[in-house]
Amino acid sequence: MTRSPATPLPPPKARRRLRETAALTQTQLADRxxxxxGTVRAWESGRTTPRGRKREAYAKLLKTLAEEGAVRAPEPEPKLEPESRPQPQPEAKPQPEPEPKVEPEGKPQPQPDSQPQPQPVAAPEPxxxxPAQAFDALYAFSAPALVRQTFLLTGRREQARESVERAFQAAWEHWPEVARDRDPVGWVRATAYEYALSPWQRLRPRHRHPEPPPADxxxxxxxxxxxxxxxxxxxxxxxxxxxxxxxxETAAETxxxxxxxxxxxxxxxxxxxxxxxxxxxxxxLHRRLAELASNERLRAAEPPTVRRGGERRARLRTRAAIAFTVALVATTALTVRTAPTHYEPPVSPGQAVRGVPQRVAPGALSDEELELRQKLRDQMQDGPERLSPRLE
Incomplete structure (x- = not known):
């Protein structure tokens, strides 16, 4: 069975431009x-591609938005072609300019030389x-929403704020990687969720003191x-x-x-x-989750404060690593300097001997011992004589 070709779609940037030209939000376009x-956001960023009926509906809607945008756009003024003029000969006198044309309504047609041509307007360069300005823009755009989302995971306001700050500090340390990522907000969100749900959070003293619950x-x-x-x-x-x-997307992030x-x-x-x-x-459920996160007064720190905190933390870690390395090198050098170069057997500790031990006399021998002694006395001490062959 042959499969019908997929409906063509414009590039991701063109999809977003068509939506913005039509003054539609992502939520409004998603409803249509x-x-x-989130699916519309993924389509416009290029992370995912629509398929099946959703692709056909999305392509049809984009085509409609493009047609409406073309209708709303002002039509360019028609370019007037110059009228034919006889070329002057070298010796001939210059010909007079032709009279303006008269339309059926009686209005004169303007001459092409009398109207200036529109100059193309250069687009402003981006x-x-x-890096600091791009980081601040990303933080200002996504930090408040991330704090509210993390609060739904932990139920603690201070822990949610700290998790988001730590995630952005990690993003600032790996900024070249985050800046090239297709979804920087998703990178920071995954890091914040991992930090917020870490089992080590239970060992902190702050975790033992519960925060006041929501008022509602x-x-x-x-x-x-x-x-x-x-x-x-x-x-x-x-x-x-x-x-x-x-x-x-949820499966990939988790x-x-x-x-x-x-x-x-x-x-x-x-x-x-x-x-x-x-x-x-x-x-x-979606509406109630949004209301629960929005009802809490959750504030995020300023972007410069987060950047400076991340840089300070990175400097402290670097200094600690350098100090540990120096201590390890010094300990190794001291061990090599003071370690013995050959084996010295340990000296047994001496024992104090007081007096002379009494001499123990042997007791009477048993019959077996007497027999063994007699046997040893009868045999030769240097072994049997050497045997020599003889002729019989």
Whole structure:
């Protein structure tokens, strides 16, 4: 059976430009296609490609937006062709200019030389950002949302803020890699989630003192239900129903297969619906997660503060590594200097002897001992004589 060719799509940048030209948000375009905003974000960034019916609907919508944009765009003024003029001969006198044409309505046609040609407007060159400016822009764009999302995983405001700051500090240390990544926000989000859900967080003294719960009873109940889920199920639920990623993106970020991710998502939804039946609908659950994260007053630090904190932490680690290396080298040199070059047997400790031990007289010999002594006396001490062959 032959497969029909896929519907052609414009490049990812052109898709985004068509959406912005039509003044549509990713959420509005996702509603018209029937997908989530995270899926539209992935299509416009080039991380994933639509398939099947969604591809046809997306291509049809983009074609409609392109046609509407062409209709709204101002039509260029028609270029007037110059009228034919007789070429002057070298000796002939110059011919007079022709009279303007008269249209049927009686309006004169303007001459081509009288109207200036429109000059093409050069597009402004993009301004290159420094690494610090690009980092600050990424932090200002994504840090507040990441803090709210991490709060859904941990239920602790300070831990969520610290996790996001540590993730951005790690991104600043690996900035060339993060800047070339197709999804820098996803890189930082994965690092923040790993730090927030680390089992070492339970050993910190701050973890022993609980923070005040949300003021709203509904938010408090939903947060308690989320915290009772296993960490993997909780992370999958937040990424899919909270952030809005599709199933392959959620599986890639959680480093799991797509069937395993789908199983975790179904189990998490069942657990939430079992305790809160009103949240059985995924759309309602998505709205409640957004409301829970938005109701808390979560603030993120300023970008320069995060950058300076990361640089200070990197300097401290470098100095600690240098100090440890110097101490190790000094200890090795001291050991080589003071270690013996040959083996010296240990001297046994002396024991004090007081007086002369009494002489012990042998007792009477037994019959077997007497027989053995007599046997030894009868035999030759130097062994038997040497045998020599003789003729018989």
């Amino acid at each position: 296609v029937g997908v989530t905003p 301004v290159a950002l420094t 009873p509904g938010d408090r109940t939903l947060l308690n239900v989320l915290l009772r889920l296993p960490p993997r199920h909780r992370r999958t639920l937040v990424l899919y129903d909270g952030v809005g990623l599709d199933l392959p 480093e799991a297969s797509t069937p395993a991710t789908a199983n975790r998502l179904l189990r998490a939804r069942e657990a939430v619906a079992g305790r809160l039946p009103a949240l059985a609908d995924p759309q309602v």
